[in-house]
Amino acid sequence: MTTTATIELSIVMPCLNEAETLAVCIRKAQGYLERSGVVGEVVIADNGSTDGSQEIARDLGARVVDVEARGYGSALMGGIEASLGRYVIMGDADDSYDFSNLDPFVERLRAGDDLVMGNRFRGGIEPGAMPPLHKYLGNPVLTFIGRLFFPSQIRDFHCGLRGFNRESILAIGLITTGMEFASEVVVKSTLAGLTISEVPTTLKKDGRSRPPHLRSWRDGWRHLRFLLLFSPRWLFLYPGAAAFLLGLISSVVLAFGPVQVGSIGFNVSTQVYLLALTSVGYQAVLFALLAKLYARHEGFFIPRSRAFERIAERATLESGALIGLALFVLGFVIGIAQFVAWAASGFGEQSVVDTVRLAVPGALLMILGVQTIMAGMFLGILAVPVRRR
Known part of the structure; x- marks a missing residue:
């Protein structure tokens, strides 16, 4: 039997x-x-x-x-x-x-x-x-x-x-x-x-x-x-990193003046859209890292690497807040510098193109700073010890 x-x-x-x-x-x-x-x-x-x-x-x-x-x-x-x-x-x-x-x-x-x-x-x-x-x-x-x-x-x-x-x-x-x-x-x-x-x-x-x-x-x-x-690298990290780098590098180049490629010219209007691309790309990268950190915290099986483990060890609310604050302050300083220059001219008429060219990097840094701070706060939530059933 x-x-x-x-x-x-x-x-x-x-x-x-x-x-x-x-x-x-x-x-x-x-x-x-x-x-x-x-x-x-x-x-x-x-x-x-x-x-x-x-x-x-x-x-x-x-x-x-x-x-x-x-x-x-x-x-x-x-x-x-x-x-x-x-x-x-x-x-x-x-x-x-x-x-x-x-x-x-x-x-x-x-x-x-x-x-x-x-x-x-x-x-x-x-x-x-x-x-x-x-x-x-x-x-x-x-x-x-x-x-x-x-x-x-x-x-x-x-x-x-x-x-x-x-x-x-x-x-x-x-x-x-x-x-x-x-x-x-x-x-x-x-x-x-x-x-x-x-x-x-x-x-x-x-x-x-x-x-x-x-x-x-x-x-x-x-x-x-x-x-x-189950693979945030391919869904968020890789496309996000590509968008972030393309937007950031192009924005920096345009911050020094217009760029002509053949018969096509790129100026401040392109810079504004690149700001959006950079911000979205950065958010996607942050989301990929947060998704993997959350999966690691909950014990899910996820692809890991030495680079990710090093990031996981250093990623805290405090580190995120400090980096985010530094980015925000840098962008804010650019804004203050523009205001001071405007005040020195007697608050007169400004060149829209020149003003926007410098304002875009400042705004971008402030946006990236706030995104980083919020990501750090989420990491702080993950780090709170809880009693599980």
């Missing part, structure tokens, strides 16, 4: 009205366990089916876990948490993945890998199994972005058939409830330094007569949004 202590593998399938294909998936999974000799169980994480899927699963001897919280990620986490095996292999219950051939996953898990991803592009995609939009745009683009943002070697970020060490995956704090769960597993496993590998797997046309739960544009955006939010 199989006991909790002897279960090595849990095969988890999220389920929402999969009566058409659930039985064949369960039979394939059970057939694999019987053929391979792997001691395991089949767990159906039901997300509120109304077509009798639960009864089908129980009649076939699978264990049904009812998950009230709706969503792909919620269903899978409910199933993973309820699993009894040391290893978990998850896959959709639409008969698009072959549960009868899980040997490559089990071999890598037994070898010590924490996460084993299937790769449908290496294993083969049956005609009609994946919409062209997903095959040639969605999956390649999102995988490229994931590999660019994070040091991952995975080439199929969104394969639904994957295996992992249950304890390792539960330890990385998965929180998403929807389809972006697929990206979260890969991203957080990578950031946590888990051992990740990839094996070929096949994808065939699912056996359902109804449309899939997946919504291409909505779910694609949710994946992209997750990747962006």
